[in-house]
Amino acid sequence: MSEPVLEPILIDGTVETIVNRLRDAIEKGAFSPGQQLRETGLAQQLNVSRSPVREAMQRLIQEGLLYRVRNRGVFVVELSEADMDDISVARQAVEKTAAKELARNPRKQIFDELHRVIVEMKAASESGRPWSDLVDLDLEFHTVLVGSLGSKRLMAFYQTLLTETRMSLMMLEDAYPHPEEIAAEHRQLLLTVKGGNLGDLDDQIKQHMDHSAQRRQSMGNRAS
Structure with missing residues (x-):
């Protein structure tokens, strides 16, 4: 499944800004449960470097909204x-x-x-x-x-x-x-x-x- 379009961050993107943007997309269903999120694609959509995206994704993993599968990548949580x-x-x-x-x-x-x-x-x-x-x-x-x-x-x-x-x-x-x-x-x-x-x-x-x-x-x- 292709990743949804995220609006670029037009100012220097802080990790907090990226976390909020991704969290909002997850909340509103722009990312489907179980969908894989790719660091490179998200960085391109948000017009930021990969480093803050990586850190933002780690924050959302800690919040329980994303999860990482070894050797596969990061995915949106599916609520049971x-x-x-x-x-x-x-x-x-x-x-x-x-x-x-x-x-x-x-x-x-x-x-x-x-x-x-x-x-x-x-x-x-x-x-x-x-x-x-x-x-x-x-x-x-x-x-x-x-x-x-x-x-x-x-x-x-x-x-x-x-x-x-x-x-x-x-x-x-x-x-x-x-x-x-x-x-x-x-x-x-x-x-x-x-x-x-x-x-x-x-x-x-x-x-x-x-x-x-x-x-x-x-x-x-x-x-x-």
């Missing part, structure tokens, strides 16, 4: 069902903490921001915007929720999950024949947080995460 379930477990641990704290200490500003994202989700689904836009809004909702804790360390941990989360969500387009359901799911989650019942909140977040897993399984059953 077990990987996606593990991501869900990690997300639940963080998001339950954030949601419970917000339920105990309600803040209108956060509720308004979450409501705004839901309104955008609904508008995006009704206007037929690309699935990637809905994924971005989904992640924005949950990032606002976790950010409401005001914990730099917890947010830093959560940020490490976002790229893999986006990759897993990008795979669910066919599982949502009615994309407006996404806004409805998040609206129910927001109402539960506002309701302040911590027991209901635990169940709601688990149900919200499990729903994605159920849809993945349903897709697999239809394909088999």
Whole structure:
């Protein structure tokens, strides 16, 4: 498979710039899972030397987005069902903490921001915007929720999950024949947080995460 076109870096390319450019391409599906990435080709597309590309690829290997096969090269990670379930477990641990704290200490500003994202989700689904836009809004909702804790360390941990989360969500387009359901799911989650019942909140977040897993399984059953 040929490598997708990456916009050249028009200023002196730092490793961080290249890492961000490649990470963004992986997140958005410009590179297919399992696709081989070639150092020379990437350097030519980005208009940089091979050395910073090599270092950037090593960084992404450490992040778990790429992997190296000896004597074969570097490839984009392929998330297994077990990987996606593990991501869900990690997300639940963080998001339950954030949601419970917000339920105990309600803040209108956060509720308004979450409501705004839901309104955008609904508008995006009704206007037929690309699935990637809905994924971005989904992640924005949950990032606002976790950010409401005001914990730099917890947010830093959560940020490490976002790229893999986006990759897993990008795979669910066919599982949502009615994309407006996404806004409805998040609206129910927001109402539960506002309701302040911590027991209901635990169940709601688990149900919200499990729903994605159920849809993945349903897709697999239809394909088999």
